[in-house]
Amino acid sequence: MQEDSSRNTIIFLVCALGLFIVYQMFVLEPAQKRRQAELAAARPAATAQQAQRPGAPVLNVPPAVTRAAALAASPRVPIVTPALKGSISLKGARIDDLYLTQYRETVDRNSPPVELLRPEGAPHAWFAEMGWTGANVPGLPTSDTVWTLAQGSTLSPGQPVVLTYANGQGLTFSRRIDVDDRFMFTITDTVANNSAAPVTLAPYGSIQRQGMPVASAGSQVVHEGAVGALGEDKPTLKLIKYKKWAKDGATGPIASKGGWVGITDKYWLAALIPNQGEALQGQFRDTKAGGLDIFDANFVGAARAVGPGQQVTETTHFFGGAKTVPVLQSYQDKLGIPRFDSAVDWGMFWFFTRPIFTFLQYIYSHVGSFGVAILVLTVAVRLLFFPIANKQYESMTKMKKVQPQMEELRKRYKDDPAKQQQEIMALYQREKVNPVAGCLPLLLQIPVFFALYKVLSVTIEMRHAPFLGWIRDLSARDPTTVWNLFGAIPWNPAHAPLIGGLLDTSLHIGILPLIYGVSMWLSTTMNPPAPDPTQQRIFQLMPVIFTFIMAPFAVGLLIYWTWTNVLSILQQYVIMRRFKVDNPIDRIIGKLTGRAKAAG
Structure with a gap:
């Protein structure tokens, strides 16, 4: 039954992504071309x-x-x-x-x-x-x-x-x-x-x-x-x-x-x-x-x-x-x-958007780079919400620590869902665990995300503002694409027959979106696994889906969100180490260290 549910969920997500691509290819792009033709005429x-x-x-x-x-x-x-x-x-x-x-x-x-x-x-x-x-x-x-x-x-x-x-x-x-x-x-x-x-x-x-x-x-x-x-x-x-x-x-x-x-x-x-x-x-x-x-x-x-x-x-x-x-x-x-x-x-939330820009402009006046200013802004936001986020991450770590006990309760009361839920809630209460703790740090970031999105969209100071290497415009999407190996192949995917428009829009994935996707995947592995296998598969697919969703966004936004993920991972890692909870970073380090020793 669970396998059928998981399969149906995966089919649903694939179909949703497919519909998005079809809508982009056969509705939005033709409409834009018609509009341009009308203007030309x-x-x-x-x-x-x-x-x-x-x-x-x-x-x-x-x-x-x-x-x-x-x-x-x-x-x-x-x-x-x-x-x-x-x-x-x-x-x-x-x-x-x-x-x-x-x-x-x-x-x-x-x-x-x-x-x-x-x-x-x-x-x-x-x-x-x-x-x-x-x-x-x-x-x-x-x-x-x-x-x-x-x-x-x-x-x-x-x-x-x-x-x-x-x-x-x-x-x-x-x-x-x-x-x-x-x-x-x-x-x-x-x-x-x-x-x-x-x-x-x-x-x-x-x-x-x-x-x-x-x-x-x-x-x-x-x-x-x-x-x-x-x-x-x-x-x-x-x-x-x-x-x-x-x-x-x-x-x-x-x-x-x-x-x-x-x-x-x-x-x-x-x-x-x-x-x-x-x-x-x-x-x-x-x-x-x-x-x-x-x-x-x-x-x-x-x-x-x-x-x-x-x-x-x-x-x-x-x-x-x-x-x-x-x-x-x-x-x-x-x-x-x-x-x-x-x-x-500035939009209807100008009272929030304007201070974000003022802060970025102030940092820029000292460091000379809006990209670095976005990194500093991210750190400032993390410090502002640090007490709340730290408390929530501790609760999440405790939840991950009680996972074996939760699995035992599920097995013991598998025929009595009401009793199972009652015992799990009692376990949460004893261990002082908040099951929705992981949502709050994310929700706190959303206003900043949309304010920064607005700032990058409307302020000319961000237009053509360069950052590192290939990033020459923080207000535009990542110019690289996986389809020509990020510029290694002298070919523009937009010129591909039939699917060129698709490769240049919905499927345009650059270096930074991929880095963002990896950071999101690592961040999700730090969280306690969902109790339901179907939910687990959904969470496993989320980094892939959000990589496509975020790819068209301005590079400045991706820098902010990727850096946010990295700081969240570091914060969770420190807390997990303090509570002596197994975590993927230690496992990765262990594998790399083991390989290094074997090579020696």
Whole structure:
């Protein structure tokens, strides 16, 4: 009977693993390919005649051109800073061409820098524009207005540029643009009314992204989409994922006093920050054009009258760059931007995730390696829970010590299950054994595990952070695979006919997942065996199953969990030695020592 039960359990586990692989191969992968095909088919970027007020519907979508052709369609002002390179379009005075020179697309040093913004007309356009809107005000600058470069030649820190435009009807527009050595632009707009009639104008800013980003497809853990902080009393964080944004169409207008609006990816952010303390209306809207979603995060400030001979000035900040936590915090403090550091998606358990990151960053500042920082974090967590874990491991060791007595009771009362259970519980009580002791140390690790998972998923500090040897990115999976002997064979398993996708996804097992599996197996052998043979077989299979489950996870997580297993094994080993309980480590050492003696 027990053999049948064990066989059925094994069959169930094998079938479950098989279903997981089939689902990955025939459902997830085809869906991803279909999504990529849809995006490729929809690549004509939306180029439109913009209305004077931000967020207006796109009116037409001409065929897309290359990025280079889109850049060449307008005279430009170069941007050169220690962190950025790109250009400003004089047509529309847009910031629409931006590269992050300190970040690469891949871990390869020769890979191109990360592209943040691209001009309208190119595939997947993403740009920022600012200006003035007003009812019955003729000659306001639009996206087709070509501005004049009045001062400067290249925008750099300490070297601003000034753009001007005279509408021929008495209004002169001037725009001074400054940039710092990180990611913040300061745009100072001035309107001089030289006409004979007063005008009423309101400042606006808009960040537009055309087309659903490929990277956002299927994203569940990381927020990508609309982000901002809006509210009249105290601006609160606003988060809308791309899919919901596209479905809902519009969120707002939201009345606010200060705040900010933006569009974010996993690591990158484009955000507009109006004058803090001023009344404004913030909005996130989506329109459809040419089969594309046109995402628009915008704000409109309070209207102000400009009489004849008067002028009005408005200052707006634009952030375009990496979501580096210290940089976001410095801008938040310096400019008084509410919740700006929350552009990093800390999640609903931010009160736990944020301290984990702060601790890792502190250790990194001393050791210079986030991999080592994770090892130190693991030790710190073990020390924090040491008294509880030590007590539980002692109870587990006692339980292993009474295993012979338990087996005797099972044999003696095999025909009376109730009496058997009663005697076993009495044995537990006499020996002060807790049968569920092994669960508590594991449960204590779970919050740290998920917090670290979130940190590795959202913080750019972990992106492309190397560790030892083959580990070049703590936020990515182990790049090695058993199918080419961890790189010894010059062959990419992903190119294998029929099963290449499977070998590169569900069956991708690298060096670190295997080390993790071995550590988990050794950890389970330190625990008391389950009383039921079926349960024993399940526990024997768990290291194999979890090796496959953990393989796609970030290397940083595997380092944490493997090191946790090693420390747990060492702690249990010391306790077992103290209680003089047989353990697998002593048996392994004994075998190795015996072989060494025999060889001598």
